[in-house]
Amino acid sequence: MTMPGQPTGIRVANQESVGVRSPRPCPHNPSISCASCRLSELCLPIALNKSEIHQLDEIVQRNRPLKKGDHLYRQNDPFRSVFAVRSGSFKSYVLGQDGQGRVTGFFMPGEIVGMDGIASKAYSNSTVALEHASVCEIPFSQLEKLSHQLPNLQHHFFAIMGNEIAKDQQIHTLLSSYSAEERIASFLLSLSSRYARVSLAPDKFLLHMTRGDIGEYLGLTLETVSRIFTGLQKKGIILVKNKEIEILEFDRLKAIISS
Amino acid sequence: MTMPGQPTGIRVANQESVGVRSPRPCPHNPSISCASCRLSELCLPIALNKSEIHQLDEIVQRNRPLKKGDHLYRQNDPFRSVFAVRSGSFKSYVLGQDGQGRVTGFFMPGEIVGMDGIASKAYSNSTVALEHASVCEIPFSQLEKLSHQLPNLQHHFFAIMGNEIAKDQQIHTLLSSYSAEERIASFLLSLSSRYARVSLAPDKFLLHMTRGDIGEYLGLTLETVSRIFTGLQKKGIILVKNKEIEILEFDRLKAIISS
DNA sequence: CGTAGTGTTGAATTGAATCAAGTGTCGTGG
């Protein structure tokens, strides 16, 4: 089973070194339009025609870049917008009554964050940048209005939300019946295919989150995450160097999950 | 252990539920309209005016009742409709590669099931009746069309999906950081408030699912579920008699969660 | 350069799983 989060299209990416992009406009550049954005076929504009994309463009606010540790929004903030990640990555988390944080998700370029606030009109978690990052802010009331005019957009946004629901159910399964090693293997494969999706190397990437973040997300302690990483490395399946992960044997990593 | 959802069959319903209903039309009655449905203020019609409800009525198909064990849909079936539970209850589950089932959700009257299929155009889980039950089937393409005409409906369906996403994230937190006892306490309180929502006794109700189902849902074994139930009973917090649960002390049950 | 945050590794502990009887309940068919 693949992990939530990717429409599974194992696209092979360039073999550039970690984090290096092709020589396109700076990914943080706020002046790019939806039409020219390199994520347009992953993000909201998918399935829209030129004129529709232009209308979408009108309501999208391209915010200034966020620094590592900057919050996009906080738990209980009034809900106004959803955000399309443009560059960098984010984590969402909630604070338990004991002050402990629980990570509820990681978000990469082309993914939509903030949909948990739609129903209650307040965000139910906080979302913070894990590295330099930028987003497109999409005011939800305007998105609704525009969706009402553009059936394609309405259809696509229903699909995005449906995908989020399906993904969450996969995580439910993951947490309720997978071992620690299976969870980590699943997590790495999920990250890999999400990197592939944005044309970054699927076999060598940086973990911008800490071991503790991964543990909270997967329902494990940070010590267990660390031990599993070194275990997988000893087996020759992956290579771990601090925050850099290289997947050496995809097949064996996949085999762990379908045990 | 039973595989969730064998096609088996034809078992007739057990005694009527603990909470007694007011003497309204039979809840399985297929001839009721949205306007006259006693769930109208929980279900899709909320926030619609009379004429809008009438239009919704036109696309809703009131299917014949399902018997315990009947499937509403199965994993990989092409997605066509979402379903509003009208009476009875359902469970959704996926089959692991080992043939083991994992329960992904339980659904009660007024709740919407089937949204996991929206994105991929195929249901990602199977859904089966836990007792005599009936549903309103809402063909999704028609719901989309109508949503496009009725901004209120579009808004409300976005909210329903957003609510599902927020709910799934809470389960994520539950599974990733709560102990067995906390999970069970949380589960019982969730059921309780969902019974209250449909005007059934919140302190005394039947568990239509098995201990094994609950275990799969909460990431526990059926033995652990059973032990926790008897443990809570010994503490005087709940009363367990086979499938019947009575909550004696809500406060202490709530206190378990915020430990 | 020092400090705080992050990560690794080891040893001891433990919560829940597993293994194993045994009882209770219900629907079916004799």
Added chain:
DNA sequence: CCACGACACTTGATTCAATTCAACACTACG
């Protein structure tokens, strides 16, 4: 209507995977 068999549930003994506790190493950054 009763008896049988399948399934559901309980309870106990044992095991084990992951947590907890603890010490230390690395890295990054002002």
